[in-house]
Amino acid sequence: MKKTIDINVDVGEGSGFDKELMPLVSSCNVASGGHFGDSFTMRETMKLAKKYDVKIGAHPSYPDPDNFGREVMNITSEALKNSIRNQLTCFFEIAAEQDVEVHHVKLHGALYNRSIVDSTVATAIVEVLDELSLNCALYLPYGSQLHTLTKESYPLYFEAFIDRRYHSDLTLVSRLNPRGLIFDKNEAWNQLHEMVYFGKVSTIENVERSIEASTFCIHGDTDGAVEILKFIRRKMNDLSMSL
Numbered sequence: 001m002k003k004t005i006d007i008n009v010d011v012g013e014g015s016g017f018d019k020e021l022m023p024l025v026s027s028c029n030v031a032s033g034g035h036f037g038d039s040f041t042m043r044e045t046m047k048l049a050k051k052y053d054v055k056i057g058a059h060p061s062y063p064d065p066d067n068f069g070r071e072v073m074n075i076t077s078e079a080l081k082n083s084i085r086n087q088l089t090c091f092f093e094i095a096a097e098q099d100v101e102v103h104h105v106k107l108h109g110a111l112y113n114r115s116i117v118d119s120t121v122a123t124a125i126v127e128v129l130d131e132l133s134l135n136c137a138l139y140l141p142y143g144s145q146l147h148t149l150t151k152e153s154y155p156l157y158f159e160a161f162i163d164r165r166y167h168s169d170l171t172l173v174s175r176l177n178p179r180g181l182i183f184d185k186n187e188a189w190n191q192l193h194e195m196v197y198f199g200k201v202s203t204i205e206n207v208e209r210s211i212e213a214s215t216f217c218i219h220g221d222t223d224g225a226v227e228i229l230k231f232i233r234r235k236m237n238d239l240s241m242s243l
Contacts, residue, residue: 002240005196006157006215007229008139010059010108012037012045013068015221022048024229026243027055027215029106029139032087034061035069039094046098056100057139060087061108069109070175077124084128092134104157105129106139107146113172116144126150141170142212160201160213162192162232163222168207179204183223185231192216192232196241 011018012031022028030045031037037045049056061069063083075083088105095102107115107125114121122145129138130153137155140146150156163182165173173180182188194200201211218225236242 002242003196004242005236006055007162007232007243008057008106008159008215008217009225009229010217010220011049012041012059013220014041015225017220017226018045018048020226021220021229022052022054024226024233025054025218027057027103029057029059029104029108029217030091031108032058032060032091034063034083034087034111035065035067035108039090042091042094043098046095046100050098050100055103056095057104057106057136058088058091058102059106059108060084060091060111062111063087064110069111072110072114077120080121081124081128084125085132088128088132088134092132102134102136104137104139105134106159112140115146116141116171119145119149122146122149129154139215139217143170157215158213159215159217160195160211162188162216162218163225163228164219166201166203166209166211168203168205168209170201170203170209170211173204181222183228185224185228188218188228189232189235193235 006027007025008027009021009025010029013036028049062073064073126149139157139159142158199210200208202208
C-alpha cells in the first residue's frame with residue numbers, strides 16, 4: 001500500500017540552499033525574525049515555497065540572532081510574548097500580502113525544546129496564539145507541555161527529526177555532542193524508515209523507543225541536507241512512498 005508522509009525543512013535562515021531544498025519537501029518552516037530573517041527573507045522564501053506548492057509555516061524563536069536561537073534566554077514571560085507576538089504578526093501580514101496560506105506554526109531551537117518541558121514557556125506561547133486567533137496547525141513533539149495545552153484547540157502535527165539523534169527519554173541529543181547530528185544519508189534514511197514504518201527510533205543508549213509522528217524534519221543548515229533529502233526521496237520512490 002502506498003504511504004504518504006510529510007517532510008518539513010527549516011528555511012529562510014541564510015543557508016544558501018533553499019532553492020535546492022524546496023522541491024524535495026512538502027512543508028517548510030520560515031524563520032520569522034527572532035533567530036534569523038526579516039521582511040525581505042520571509043517574503044522571498046514564501047515566494048519560493050509557493051512556486052513548489054510547499055506548505056508554509058511560521059518559525060518563531062527566542063529573539064536571539066547572536067546564538068541563532070539555540071540557547072535558552074533568561075527572558076520574562078511578557079518579553080517572550082511580546083517577541084513572539086511581533087514575529088507572528090509580521091509573518092502573517094507578509095503572507096497575506098503574498099496571498100499565501102500559513103499552514104502551521106513551529107517553534108525554533110531552544111524555544112522549541114523549552115516548550116516540551118517548561119509549562120510557563122508553553123503557556124506564554126499559547127496565550128499569544130490564542131490572542132492572535134491564528135487559524136493554523138502546530139508542529140510539535142508528542143507528549144510535550146505545548147501538546148498538553150493545545151490538544152483541544154489546534155490541529156496538531158507531531159514531529160520527529162530525520163537528522164537528530166534521540167536519548168531514551170525522546171529528548172534530542174545536544175548539538176554539542178559529536179553524535180547529536182546525523183550527516184550520513186544512509187543513517188538518516190534508516191531513522192526515517194524506522195519511524196514511519198515501525199513507529200520506533202533507536203536511541204544513542206541503544207534502546208529502541210516508540211515515537212509518534214506525522215511530520216518529519218530536516219534542518220536546512222545541516223551539512224549535506226540537500227544530498228540527504230535527494231537520497232531519501234530515491235529510497236521513498238523505491239518503496240512507493242510519496243509526499
